[in-house]
Amino acid sequence: QNAYNKYTHYPKYCSTPDEMETRAVPPLGGTSNDGSSELIHVTAIIRHGARTPFRGAPGYKCWDGYWDDEETGIWNCNLKTYVSPPAATNEKGQVVDSQGMLIEEEPDFMFEKRYDALTIPPGDKTLNNLNGTCQLGQLIMRGYDQELRNGLHLRQAYFYDGNNTSDEHAANDSRMRLWDLTTAGNDGRQTTTTDIGDTTKPIYEEPNFIYRADDEQRTLMSGQVLLRGLFEQELLAVGDDETAIIPLHTADFHLDVLGINEHICPRTDDVRSEAYQSDEYKQWANSMEANTVKAFLQDHLGMDEMPFSMLDCLMTTICTDRSLPEPLNDYDGSLGPTPQNEELAQDENMFERIANFATQNYTFAYKHNDAAWAKLGMGPLWKEIMANILLVVDSSNDAVENSAAIAPKLALFSGHDTTLMPLLATLGENVWSGNEWAPYASMIQIEIHHAPNFRSGYAFRLIYNGEVLTSKMDGCTTELCDSQVLVKQVLPFAKSLDRDCESVTMSRTEDGKMDEMKAATKKMARTEDGKMDEMKAATKKMANEPGGIFVMVLLVMVGLVLGSVVMWLVMWRHIKK
Numbered sequence: 001q002n003a004y005n006k007y008t009h010y011p012k013y014c015s016t017p018d019e020m021e022t023r024a025v026p027p028l029g030g031t032s033n034d035g036s037s038e039l040i041h042v043t044a045i046i047r048h049g050a051r052t053p054f055r056g057a058p059g060y061k062c063w064d065g066y067w068d069d070e071e072t073g074i075w076n077c078n079l080k081t082y083v084s085p086p087a088a089t090n091e092k093g094q095v096v097d098s099q100g101m102l103i104e105e106e107p108d109f110m111f112e113k114r115y116d117a118l119t120i121p122p123g124d125k126t127l128n129n130l131n132g133t134c135q136l137g138q139l140i141m142r143g144y145d146q147e148l149r150n151g152l153h154l155r156q157a158y159f160y161d162g163n164n165t166s167d168e169h170a171a172n173d174s175r176m177r178l179w180d181l182t183t184a185g186n187d188g189r190q191t192t193t194t195d196i197g198d199t200t201k202p203i204y205e206e207p208n209f210i211y212r213a214d215d216e217q218r219t220l221m222s223g224q225v226l227l228r229g230l231f232e233q234e235l236l237a238v239g240d241d242e243t244a245i246i247p248l249h250t251a252d253f254h255l256d257v258l259g260i261n262e263h264i265c266p267r268t269d270d271v272r273s274e275a276y277q278s279d280e281y282k283q284w285a286n287s288m289e290a291n292t293v294k295a296f297l298q299d300h301l302g303m304d305e306m307p308f309s310m311l312d313c314l315m316t317t318i319c320t321d322r323s324l325p326e327p328l329n330d331y332d333g334s335l336g337p338t339p340q341n342e343e344l345a346q347d348e349n350m351f352e353r354i355a356n357f358a359t360q361n362y363t364f365a366y367k368h369n370d371a372a373w374a375k376l377g378m379g380p381l382w383k384e385i386m387a388n389i390l391l392v393v394d395s396s397n398d399a400v401e402n403s404a405a406i407a408p409k410l411a412l413f414s415g416h417d418t419t420l421m422p423l424l425a426t427l428g429e430n431v432w433s434g435n436e437w438a439p440y441a442s443m444i445q446i447e448i449h450h451a452p453n454f455r456s457g458y459a460f461r462l463i464y465n466g467e468v469l470t471s472k473m474d475g476c477t478t479e480l481c482d483s484q485v486l487v488k489q490v491l492p493f494a495k496s497l498d499r500d501c502e503s504v505t506m507s508r509t510e511d512g513k514m515d516e517m518k519a520a521t522k523k524m525a526r527t528e529d530g531k532m533d534e535m536k537a538a539t540k541k542m543a544n545e546p547g548g549i550f551v552m553v554l555l556v557m558v559g560l561v562l563g564s565v566v567m568w569l570v571m572w573r574h575i576k577k
Contacts, residue, residue, distance in 0.1 A: 006321035009333045011355070014319035015050065015142075015440040020149045023466035025157030025170050025445065029479055032173040037459065037480065039176050040196050041392045041448035042158060043385055045413040046150060047420050048222040049143020049441045052077070053316050054136055055309065056129030062313035063301045063325050067131075071322050074125060076132035079141050081217060083111040139218040139225075142320070146441035147222045151229020153443075158410070175449070178409055179203055196392065197409040204231045204246055207406040212384065213414035214258045215250045222441070223248070223414035257384075257496070258415040260377025260422060266503035268377045273505070275368035284364065289338055293357045296350055300327040311358035311437065314351060319440070324351070337435040356435070363434040366425040374422035375493040376501075382426070382494035385413070385446070386487070392448050393458040393483040399491055420444055424464065427489060430472045431462075439465070449480060458483040 004016050012019055030036065052075045053060055057067045067073040115135055118127035129136050139147075156169040158178035170176045197208035204227070211227070213219045227246065228235075238244045250256070255264055262269045275281060284290065297303040307313075317324055318331065331351040338344075338356040366374045383399075390400050391407035413419070417438040424432035424444070444464050451459040459480040462470045468479045475485040 003321060006323075007318060007331065009331055010318065011315065011331065011333065011352075011439075013315050013355075013437060013439045015146050015442075017145070017149075019439070020146055020441065023150075023443065024153050025463060026466060026468055027170045028173055028175055028461070033175070035174070036453060037175050037449040037451040039158065039178050039447055040450050041389065041407060041409055041411075042154075042178060043388060043411045043413070043446040044154060045385075045415065045420060045423065045444040046147070046222060046226065047415065047417050047438050047440065047442040048139060048216075048218040049146040049225075050140050050319055051137050051143055051218045051316075051440075052130055052134045052140060053309075053312060056131075056136065060309045060313075061303075061307035062309065062317075063303070063328075065325075066313065069323075072317060074132045075130035075134040077115070077134035077138060077140060079139060079144055079221075081113040081221065083113060085109075085111070135217055137216065137218055139221045140320070143218070143222065143440060144225050147225040148229045150441055150443055151226040151232075154226070154410075155230050196407050198406060202234060202244075203409075204234055204244065206247060207408050208410070209246070210249070210388070210408045210411045211246055211414075212249045212258075212412065214256045214416075215253045216416075219258075219414045219416065220248070220250075223412060226412070226414075257378075257380035258413065259418040260373065262377075265377065265499060265501035267501045268373060270503050270505050271369075271373045271376055272365045275365040275373060278368060280368070281364055284360070288343060289353070290357060292344070292346075293350075293354055296327075296347060297354070300347075300350075301325070306354075306358060306361070311355055311362075314355055314358075318351075328354070337433070355437075359437045360435065363421060363425075363437070366422050367429070367432075367434045370429075371422075371425040374425040376499065378422045378426055379493045379499050380496040381413075381419070381423070382490050383496050385411070386490055386494050389446065389448060389460075389483075390487070393456065393460075394487060397487070397491075399494070417442070420464075424469075426493065427462070427469075428473045430474075431469050432464075446486070448483065451480060454480070454482045456482050456484045460486045462486075 004010060004014070010016050010019075028037075062072070115128055115133045116126060120126060125131050126133060128134070134140075157171055157176065159181055160171040160174075160177040160179070161181040171178075197203075198205075201208060203209060211223055213223045235244050255261070257264070260268050262272075294306070297306055314324075314328070316322075323329075327347075328351045330349060332349070333352070335349045335352040335356070338353050338360075344353070386399065387401070388408055388411050390397050391403075391405060394400070395403050420438045420442050421432070421434075425434070442465055444462070447461040447463070449459045449461065451457065460470070460483050461468060461480055462473065470476050470479050470481050473481065473485065473489065475481070475489075
């Protein structure tokens with residue numbers, strides 16, 4: 001399942017083993033081991049690894065025959081999720097048995113989740129969304145390997161263990177040693193003092209390390225696998241009578257903030273719509289290349305328009321060695337970002353051109369109007385990220401809500417492509433082009449260095465998939481930049497409950513509905529008044545007619561008699577019962 005041998009070339013999106021090797025954390029420039037700076041904190045933000053399609057038919061639209069072909073229409077998974085039941089404890093937190101008696105040893109067993117309960121005999125298919133044993137959007141073995149590699153990258157960059165850290169790894173430089181394991185016990189407890197973290201605890205425990213993810217299988221497991229690569233030696237050193245427990249901080253998925261969430265901030269929808277209504281977008285959407293791509297989809301794939309899932313269709317197919325339809329089986333990686341108003345060879349490089357179109361169509365809104373959509377939508381996550389960083393670089397800042405908190409040495413956020421791309425977009429026009437979708441297992445690192453040569457005394461380094469991006473930020477010219485540049489760039493929109501999230505569009509809609517209700521009520525009142533006037537006029541007319549008063553009195557008397565008879569019958573039946 002990890003072969004990558006069907007195609008001659010694979011997109012960077014797939015994050016093949018060779019591609020993952022290029023994403024090692026680069027060594028720090030300047031003179032190694034000169035004591036000019038010291039790495040004291042790292043925030044790492046990852047995209048989950050390779051996964052299955054995020055939706056099933058009919059919402060997940062690809063090319064004709066996609067769901068009918070067993071190769072693309074049935075997804076079976078070997079990677080399983082394991083669940084461990086919590087130990088029963090008393091009010092003092094002591095482990096007890098079913099009778100409430102203290103026990104010295106907990107039962108050691110786990111559950112293996114298998115998505116096979118809806119199997120259709122003879123067992124080749126299931127009634128699950130992906131017609132096999134895979135969950136929607138679940139991590140697959142290729143993604144497992146990618147995140148394991150990410151964990152090793154972080155360990156080799158920031159953990160120094162003496163002779164076992166080879167020269168090409170960043171941690172061979174004393175300036176890059178977040179943890180020097182030559183001065184620590186087997187579990188990573190440090191013997192040196194520091195203001196960051198807690199030296200009395202293992203390095204994988206809070207407050208030394210903090211782990212945050214949203215509540216999706218692929219993000220949860222991606223973070224867990226990364227931590228295996230990062231802390232495996234320390235976790236293996238835990239005694240048989242002890243279990244290492246790493247807290248995972250998450251939330252209800254539909255309310256979480258690891259991506260732009262229009263449900264909790266409706267105004268983000270307004271800002272995004274403004275981007276797609278702009279003249280700039282309309283010009284791009286009607287460019288020569290855009291029209292060529294649309295015509296190809298219609299003529300060769302039977303699509304009237306490009307579905308939202310198109311990029312995912314392409315990548316989940318090629319990245320898992322499934323067969324592409326012949327018109328799309330032409331990827332060679334030679335094209336790069338697609339020029340919009342240059343005439344390219346007809347029907348060539350169509351895989352890459354469609355992928356480029358789908359990417360730019362989505363990412364356009366991230367960068368539009370100085371990244372307004374991304375800044376508004378990612379404010380709550382930036383607030384979480386900066387809460388850790390400010391404790392290190394500026395604990396007296398008004399934005400620090402708990403100055404007594406202990407800053408972690410390492411914070412890991414496990415999210416999605418739609419986590420990393422808008423974060424990058426908020427850091428400045430030149431940091432991220434928007435032409436390339438965040439590949440599987442992408443990673444952003446924000447390193448914080450104690451650096452006396454900088455005005456604030458602290459510097460930061462921004463890295464994305466092994467490339468240093470710091471100098472692309474406004475106000476920065478080298479790979480290390482004063483931490484206050486980052487603070488001033490991000491804090492204006494690093495907000496949560498105090499964001500302006502009221503939707504103008506929704507308000508207009510609500511106002512319109514209220515106006516409609518008022519008009520309907522007024523109309524009803526006018527109708528009722530009209531009926532009352534008609535009844536008054538008819539009564540007056542009858543009274544003025546000859547014998548009219550006699551008729552009116554007769555009608556009243558008949559009504560009284562009939563009412564009395566009906567009442568007598570009802571009472572008589574009740575008494576009889």
